[in-house]
Amino acid sequence: MTGMAPKKPPQISDTPDRRMRGFEPAGRLLRERIRVAGESRGFAVSRLLTHWAEIVGEDIAAQTRPVKIKYGKEGFGATLTLLVRGASAPMLEMQKGEIQKKVNACYGYNAISSIMLTQTAPIGFAEGQAQFTPAPKAEKPPPSPELRARAHETAEGFGxxxxxxxxxxxxQNVLSRSESRAKLKKG
Known part of the structure; x- marks a missing residue:
């Protein structure tokens, strides 16, 4: 028995080898692909793309879009390229320092050393439309009088x-959801 190697204990992994059972959020399924696509444009932190308005503020986000990040040869001092409406470029040129501070706060360190503005027409460019403002959220239709009456009856006993x-x-919210589900099942 001297020639046999001792058995190694099994390694415990943080991630399971198989997928979950049942429903799995789409974000978890696509996370790796989104990360790879973002990194190909230089975005190591995808939050910069997905939460642009929260990072730089609504007024700046309405006029700009992050396009790519190009890192220097040594890996320090990246350049952030922003797509900007032509008429807004002079004002945004003066705000580059503020934008840089906000973006670096998102990264947690001074990742961006310079910002380059690329001007475009507000209607779009060759690859497609550049949307500078998000679509407004659709308003919910008011509840029906019958639904309001049922909700009023439900809460009537409280002083x-x-x-x-x-x-x-x-x-009202619970009843309207149950009505919507019932309509979906019928249709």
Whole structure:
């Protein structure tokens, strides 16, 4: 038995070898592909793309879009290229320092050393349309009178008017969802 090597204990991995059972969020399925696509354009932090308005503010985000990040030969001092409406470029040129500070705060260190502005027409460019403002959220239709009456009946037994109003609103939401699901099943 002297020629036999001792058995190694099994290694415990943080990630399972098989997929979850049941529903798996689409974001988890696509996370690796999104990361690779973002890194091909220089975006090691995809949050810069997905939360651009939160990072730089609504007023700047309405006029700009991050296009790519180009790193220097040594890996330090990257250049962020922003797509900008032509008329907004002079004002944004003066705000480059502020934009740079906000983007570096997103990274957690001074990743961006310079910002380059690329001007475009507000209607788009050769590859497709450059959307500078997000589409407005669709407003929900008001609840039907029957649904409001049912919600009012549900919350009627409570004495506190604030609590009653909150429960009535909750009942409206629950009842409208159940009606929508019933319509989907019929159609």
């Amino acid at each position: 506190d008017p604030t609590l009653r109003a909150a429960l009535e609103k909750l009942a």
